[in-house]
Amino acid sequence: MAIRSETMQKRVLSVLKRRARPASAYAVLDELRGEHPKLAPATVYRALSALTENGYVHRVESINAFIARQTHADVSTSILSICDDCGVVEETVSHNLIADLSRLMEKSGFSPQHHVIEVHGQCESCCGNGGAE
């Protein structure tokens, strides 16, 4: 009964790519259950883990959700901005900032392996809309 000709990873990734906003694992699960009613959480989580490890997907730690990466290069060096109004997440790559951060950590003897940098606030469109100005 297992389906492999198109792998689960591809299916999960395509669900994420169709969305402008991060999705929870269970949101992906619900969507995939349309074509695959018996799909279980573990299967989706396995696919999400693999996609995250291989740089196709970001796990957004501060909201427990997942989003397809815009750039496949530079795993673990991107910065996410999360609009708390509309939910849009953008990816920014800054080697300089990551290097500064690593240097700062190393000063106290810490060896950095993986960075989680998530900035919450308002995106450009939402700032204008209900914003303070």
Next chain:
Amino acid sequence: MAIRSETMQKRVLSVLKRRARPASAYAVLDELRGEHPKLAPATVYRALSALTENGYVHRVESINAFIARQTHADVSTSILSICDDCGVVEETVSHNLIADLSRLMEKSGFSPQHHVIEVHGQCESCCGNGGAE
């Protein structure tokens, strides 16, 4: 039956302060149940939220845990390093790095409100122990 002479926040904070490592909300709950057997998750979560908002506690987003702050100043400007070997978390304050990060976000029109910066890796003691060198 509600207890207030010593508030729940104080109790929760003192549990966290006695620990060198981050604790999950349920770990705090279990400990407090020693003296307070009927304590429920919601009560602990309420205290943790207030403590976090008021800068006494960090929520470590990438591991769903909480830790007492080492410095009470500068809410939202600290950087956490998390040792994936021993679990120790340290707090580093860098106004410069936060300023750089904010500037970077603002370049694309984003208005930052709150930063989550968590660096995973190995702390000084763990590096030496089983480390690559």
Next chain:
DNA sequence: TGTAAAAATGTTATGTTATAACATAATGAA
């Protein structure tokens, strides 16, 4: 001091996120 409003906590129930453990099926190589 009595009483009403406000705030914190209690309580019950449930929602959400995530993984462990083992069974089964698909794939690829010998």
Next chain:
DNA sequence: TTCATTATGTTATAACATAACATTTTTACA
């Protein structure tokens, strides 16, 4: 074609978090 490997299915449960409403404590002030 059989075996080893890997992915997925399946069942169950663990872990994390909050909604909604009841009750109690505190406080303020009449």
